Amino acid sequence: MVRKLDRRSLVKTATGTGAALAAAGALGLGSKRSSVYAAPALIQNTGSTVELAYWTSFGSGVNGDAQTALIEKFNASQTEIKVVPQAVENYEAVASQLITGLQTGDIPDVALLSDVWWFRFYLSESLADLTPMLTPEMKAEDYVQSLFTEYQRNGGQYAIPFARSTxxxxxxxxxxxxxxxxxxxxxxxxxxxxxxxxxxxxxxxxxxxxxxxxxxxxxxxxxxxxxxxxxxxxxxxxxxxxxxxxxxxxxxxxxxxxxxxxxxxxxxxxxxxxxxxxxxxxxxxxxxxxxxxxxxxxxxxxxxxxxxxxxxxxGGAGLAVMAGAPDEKKAAALKFIEFCTSTEETTIWSQATGYMPVRTSAIESPEEQAFLDKNPNARTAVEQLPKTxxxxxxxxxxxxxxxxxxxxxxxxxxxxxxxxxxxxxxxxxxxxxxxxxxxxxxxxxx
Missing domain, CATH: 3.40.190.10 (Periplasmic binding protein-like II)
Structure with missing residues (x-):
């Protein structure tokens, strides 16, 4: 189940938002276990399950149901990591909650950040640079590059595309x-x-x-x-x-x-x-x-x-890891993100919600092409993507x-x-x- 959070007051003015971020920057579906997503040694060496707090805006409706199924599938696929989702009503509420949390210390390990919010948290140095953690198994070159590179700044990668849209x-x-x-x-x-x-x-x-x-x-x-x-x-x-x-x-x-x-x-x-x-x-x-x-x-x-x-x-949103998270949680977070954006899972997510598949291999897969043949409205979105x-x-x-x-x-x-x-x-x-x-x-x- 996705646990609902009470929405805190949103910073409503640009000046207020900038001040809050400046302050934040100063604070610094199956049950079979997956061998592909087995936890790295950093996680295994903790000797216990790493619990990840994940803040998201997908708590209800078609998109909420699809994400709940995705998280449950990940949790059931292995025993080293448990993702605990916390949902608020929209992208803005996630960002508002995070602005406040960065000042109080109440922050997630992973957050779903929209197109208009991730950069602000990058400027406050609140997001982890994922570049050192990207492994060959993640196949970064397989992500739709126009979406993947949007999160790159100054040689770093500060989020991974997930719920991307046009x-x-x-x-x-x-x-x-x-x-x-x-x-x-x-x-x-x-x-x-x-x-x-x-x-x-x-x-x-x-x-x-x-x-x-x-x-x-x-x-x-x-x-x-x-x-x-x-x-x-x-x-x-x-x-x-x-x-x-x-x-x-x-x-x-x-x-x-x-x-x-x-x-x-x-x-x-x-x-x-x-x-x-x-x-x-x-x-x-x-x-x-x-x-x-x-x-x-x-x-x-x-x-x-x-x-x-x-x-x-x-448009849409990507998955970001908090810079202040302990190393074992950063490693666990990246395994969760890798799972969510894998060829199989981005295909399932896209077909359920309408968000874009974020991997080229997913778009080109026989399963996706068969789905698009049966669902021409979805094909329109995929075929428009290269023109964006x-x-x-x-x-x-x-x-x-x-x-x-x-x-x-x-x-x-x-x-x-x-x-x-x-x-x-x-x-x-x-x-x-x-x-x-x-x-x-x-x-x-x-």
């Missing part, structure tokens, strides 16, 4: 057929918006599309569209670019989509899509399992719409950058404010935060 375009195929619209309209944002009135009037839905808010990762799912229109949130050197012409054009295009009445803004786009309120939605590949299990209509998936070009980012890019630094490396950008999108889409005005304000808010991060990086990496 945004995916979901559409109600019954509505599309009823409206007499070709799915080809979803190839570009402009043709999709043009077809929206027919999808609504003939398809029988309230809106063609639903945008979420900052809390529902609005800045993440709209990252790809910004690229599609030729824009960026920022460049690799933390120069904020969203207020430039392509970013403004993206904002105005989406604002018109909403103000025309053809798209709506909601708290949780996935729920409205499942309930038949909208014809289409952008959601995580990690939502594929839950949408498949709950939707009562025929839905299909597609690559994200293009405009000037294709744009889609990566790592996210812009403004969202993933600037503390609270995701929320700052997300609130900007809310101003444009919910409050109907001009994109140029909003993005100028967002730029001014992000600039000092970017400078602070650059100073931290310089101090840490030289």
């Amino acid at each position: 945004p995916l375009f979901y559409y109600n195929a019954d509505v599309v057929e009823k409206a007499g619209v070709s799915p080809d309209v979803f190839a570009k944002w402009s043709t999709f918006r043009e077809a929206a009135p027919d999808l609504i009037s003939k398809g029988g839905v309230e809106a063609a599309f639903a945008f979420g808010n900052a809390a529902s990762y609005g800045a993440w799912v709209l990252h790809g569209p910004v690229w599609a229109f030729g824009g960026r949130y920022s460049d690799a050197d933390f120069n904020i670019k969203i207020a430039e012409e392509p970013g403004v054009t993206t904002g105005e295009f989406m604002r018109e989509f909403v103000s025309s009445g053809n798209a709506i803004t909601v708290d949780d786009p996935e729920i409205d899509f499942i309930n038949g309120v909208t014809a289409a939605v952008l959601e995580s590949t990690g939502s594929l399992g839950s949408i498949t299990s709950t939707a009562t209509f025929n839905f299909k998936t597609a690559f994200l719409p293009e405009e000037k070009q294709f744009g889609c980012c990566t 890019q790592p996210q812009d630094s403004a969202r993933v490396f600037i503390p609270n950058g995701d929320q700052i950008l997300g609130r900007g999108w809310e101003q444009i889409l919910v409050n109907n404010r001009p994109a140029a005005e909003v993005w100028a304000e967002v730029t001014e808010e992000l600039k000092p935060e970017a400078e602070a991060v650059l100073e931290q990086v310089e101090a840490l990496e030289g």
